Amino acid sequence: MERTIGAVGLRWAAFFALLVCHQVHAFYIPGWSVKSYKEDEAIPLLVNKVYSDNTQLQYAYYDLPFVCPPTGEHKFGGLLSGQSIPLNLGEVLRGDRIKVSDMELRMKHDSECNFLCNRVITRKELKRARQLVRDGYVVEWIVDNLPGATSFVTVDKTRKYYAAGFKLGYTDLSSGRPRYYLNNHHTIVIRYRKAPGKDGEKGGKVVVGFEVYTKSVGPDVKKNVDGCPANLHDVEQNFELYLAPNKTVELSPGSSYYVEDDDTYDDDAKLTIPYSYSVYFREDTSIEWHRRWDLYFVNQVDGHKIHWLAIVNSLIICGVLTGVVFMVVAKTIRSDIRGYKARSADVEAKRRTKATSATEKVPGLLEQEVGPDSLADVDSDDEALEDITGWKLLHADVFRTPAYSHLLAPLVGSGMQLLFMAIGLVLLSALGIINPSYRGGFVSFGVGLFVFAGLFSGYFSARVYKTFGGQRWRKNMVVTAVLFPGLLFSIVFVLNLFVWAQASSTAIPFGTLIAIIFLWLCVQVPLVYVGSWYGFVRKQGAWEHPTKTSAIPRQIPVQAWYLRGLRTVLLAGLVPFAVIFIELLFVFQSMWQDKSGYYYVFGFLAVVLALLVVTVAEVTVVSIYIQLCAENYHWWWQSFFIGGGSAVWVFMYCVWYYFAKLHITGLLSSMLFFSYSFMACCVYGLLTGTVGFLTAYAFVRRIYGAIKVD
Known part of the structure; x- marks a missing residue:
């Protein structure tokens, strides 16, 4: 009986195996x-x-x-x-x-x-x-x-x-x-x-x-x-x-x-x-x-030589920046930390020696009961310690919660979501899994990766929010899930109304809009919730800061002209833009001039983007170090803006490309061009801004953790 059942089972297994093989043979995969x-x-x-x-x-x-x-x-x-x-x-x-x-x-x-x-x-x-x-x-x-x-x-x-x-x-x-x-x-x-x-x-x-x-x-x-x-x-x-x-x-x-x-x-x-x-x-x-x-x-x-030129250009800029960062981190900061620790040890030793001698002169008195006149020299030593360098004076303010932290955390979360999507798309394209013969594959995979990366968005947003001392993690989750996707969807929907009126196939059909809303609200939002729950509830504690924050903020001195707001962002953003502007020309040509959209040199693009990430990280580290040396502890938002500063230059490049290279006619077509360019620059700025923020945070924690000032 068992043999009969086994034989029947093998026959059914063979039948299903043949059926699956037949379906696989009959299914056509483009490319x-x-x-x-x-x-x-x-x-x-x-x-x-x-x-x-x-x-x-x-x-x-x-x-x-x-x-x-x-x-x-x-x-x-x-x-x-x-x-x-x-x-x-x-x-x-x-x-x-x-x-x-x-x-x-x-x-x-x-x-x-x-x-x-x-x-x-x-x-x-x-x-x-x-x-x-x-x-x-x-x-x-x-x-x-x-x-x-x-x-x-x-x-x-x-x-x-x-x-x-x-x-x-x-x-x-x-x-x-x-x-x-x-x-x-x-x-x-x-x-x-x-x-x-x-x-x-x-x-x-x-x-x-x-x-x-x-x-x-x-x-x-x-x-x-x-x-x-x-x-x-x-x-x-x-x-x-x-x-x-x-x-x-x-x-x-x-x-x-x-x-x-x-x-x-x-x-x-x-x-x-x-x-x-x-x-x-x-x-x-x-x-x-x-x-x-x-x-x-x-x-x-035929343009491979230009692609190689872009990579060489990026390598030179990245190499120079790496040398600057090495000088800052390996030379200046390390020597400052060693000198500060040695000075701190000397001052602490003098304090204890003088306190001990004072108590010996007045038997029966505790160290805390020694009068101020007896320890005047100790105070002068503390003042000498405070005057060593600028950035170490900020140990009690550098981790102060920034203004509008409830917006910064969701933006960082959305940036991580976009970073995961970008890395996935470039790698899949460089490996040939996404190829031009798979029509619409790049956009389809991009939407899928973006929706799935809601997990990363919720997790990083919740961790940053908790680090800032936030308690209403569900509200933060809603803002993370709605803020950036809602902005993009609103712009697309308004543009779609104009395109619908022209009966153009560029208009997204109503059923597709409903499907996108379903993916957003019924798939991505729950994934953001799961990531936020895991990052805020399951993970014990926020990211720990190495120094304590004082109750009274320190006064910030007048800053140099190149450290003031938008000027710093533009100057720092020019360097990452110089890394990508040659390759950007090919991307724009594929997007705006060759409407077939067949861009395929993703190997070069992957190298350039890797160098871009390194450059953004290094530029942010150098800029934030200079700002801290100027005794300005408002670095949270500044690091985010410096990281995404090259997006301003990319948008200006789009404007130049529109007038110099394109021959677009009609108000609606021009509006579509600038709207799409704005959305692309927002995506790029959010992505690179997140890279700059996380790099700066790791850098600041590292240097202030090294001096261990309490």
Whole structure:
């Protein structure tokens, strides 16, 4: 009986193992799983969105009023044309709206021309098409997770590279006035090679390249019976986006000019746009499947010398700062501490000697009963001890609780949350786990890491709050969980209202907003609560300070000009900014100019960010040491601001980049740029400010713990 049960159990185990293996084989992981196609097998072509370097507004391709609408027919194994593809959170937030198209692609099946549709548009829809062409919009299609690309060659013509997307149309200024032309014929070139492994032995092929070449074919070009142009190699007329206005004003006999205003768009004038496409398959054995994305990064690879320059620049600045910190810590502070201890020992010995001699002269009196005149020399020794150096005079005030400590603790907690998220994203990207082929993966992982890091946010906020003497840890938890995420969500929500009004895919859908609120309130807030509970309740005691705080604050002398408020922050923040500004240029180019967002040199970025953290820590230590030497004990907030001071320079860099490098038009696009830049600088400043605060706190505890003044 037991053998029978065991045999049945083994069979069920084998069955489930085969089922799991089957599911794993069937599940496609972008960037890791290889999808192979047999000859004449259908390959889905997906349409996504249009975007431009001149604006921050993106639009779903099928929302454009002048392109062929989906027919809703069955395509590619049950999928309907126009059917939306499920998207992850990152894809939705970056404005992707991916749908199945009506264009048919079959492996190794060339098609010289296929007629797609005749789209009839009104004058108002024509105006919309002209606006998008004028703004330089680019179209993104997808085949086998590869974005359709425009092909180029390097200057020396030794290598080919891709630019993601292809032009919606073009503008001609040769006639004196701008004339806008639409690209209404697309030549699709699919590059393939033999699939690796067993699939290749069975005749399977893999896609290693997806190129799109555009043509503008005018309405009077000779066409075949099926509606396709008769000669695509020699197109004599291009398709101009133009309809003659229905109003004219006569200037003089025999001369007039056209007038376009809002009334001209109410007539019944129509324009018919014919759309067609060609498909060609070309075998290319020079590209390995796992290297097929390299063509999109040739420009970034060519910029490796500049990346190395950025690292060398960062190493030089960090090395100089390390030398300064070594001099301060190893030379000045250590010698001060040794001298102070020796002087303290001498003074204490003199005090005891004089007290003993005084009591011997007056037998029967205790040491406490010796009169002030007898110990006048002891007081003079204490005064001499107090005059040694400036920073040691602050031992009774340096750990005094700062003003608005109830805000500083949540900010430090949020900074640790962002630091964990940043480290996780950079490491996962440098290891290749997050890669460009995983569309939206960077944003999705970022949101996930940020939500999970609520544990660290609550823990560090509670520990700092308890160190400041706070008792209402639940209130601190609520502020930590709401303050920074609430600020970001409020800005995004207000911006979303403006973008919604433009019907842009950049707008976050209402359902996604609800999902984000759910992640925030139902996942992150409980994690912040758990971290706060563990940091405040479970951890016994606050972080101990090595010296006691006096009841009466010490008077702070007049500070030098470079130690006053914002000046210190700006001067100190300039050094970390100098570490990152070269690499920052590549990040900005990927974010604002290359809207495809394919930044991949995360190895260089990881090194630069590591050097940035070290630089911020060292700058903060030196700045706080100088401030303490000036007998200013208000270092808590100052350390936070000095650490995040480079965020001001980064924002100023954003302003320069906007005017010098970008060609953004429109008030809304400019508002989006500066709002996103402000949020990014807030994140950066909060992160580096937390690094500066914790480094300064460790430094101050260390040096005042070494002198052990009570």
